[in-house]
Amino acid sequence: xxxxxxxxxxxxxxxxxxxxxxxxxxxxxxxxxxxxxxxxxxxxxxxxxxxxxxxxxxxxxxxxxxxxxxxxxxxxxxxxxxxxxxxxxxxxxxxx
Numbered sequence: 001x002x003x004x005x006x007x008x009x010x011x012x013x014x015x016x017x018x019x020x021x022x023x024x025x026x027x028x029x030x031x032x033x034x035x036x037x038x039x040x041x042x043x044x045x046x047x048x049x050x051x052x053x054x055x056x057x058x059x060x061x062x063x064x065x066x067x068x069x070x071x072x073x074x075x076x077x078x079x080x081x082x083x084x085x086x087x088x089x090x091x092x093x094x095x096x
Contacts (some may be wrong), residue, residue, distance in 0.1 A: 004039075004041055004042050004045050005045050005049075007042065007045075008035075008042050008043075008045035008046040008048070008049050009045070009049040011031065011035065011048045011049075012046055012053055013049075013053065014051065015027060015028050015031045015046075015050070016053055016054070018027070020057055020080035027051055031046070032046055032047055032050075
C-alpha cells in the first residue's frame with residue numbers, strides 16, 4: 001500500500017473503534033470532513049477503508065450467524081467446496 005492508503009486505513013480502524021465505543025455513527029463522517037479539508041485523496045482512501053472494513057465486519061457476522069444456525073439440510077453432511085455450479089467455471093457448451 002502507499003503511504004496515503006496506510007495512513008487512511010489506520011485512521012479508518014481508529015475511527016470505527018471510536019465510533020463503536022462512543023455509540024456515535026456520525027463520527028466517521030466528521031473525521032472524513034477533517035481529512036478532506038487537508039487532502040481529498042486521503043479522504044477518498046479513508047472512506048474506501050471504512051467501507052471495506054465495515055463490509056468485512058458484516059460479512060464475518062453473517063458467516064458466524066449462518067454457522068451457528070447449522071446446515072440448511074440437517075441430514076446432509078459437510079460438502080466439498082466447488083461441488084456446486086456457482087463455484088465452478090461454466091462449461092463452454094452448457095446451456096444458460
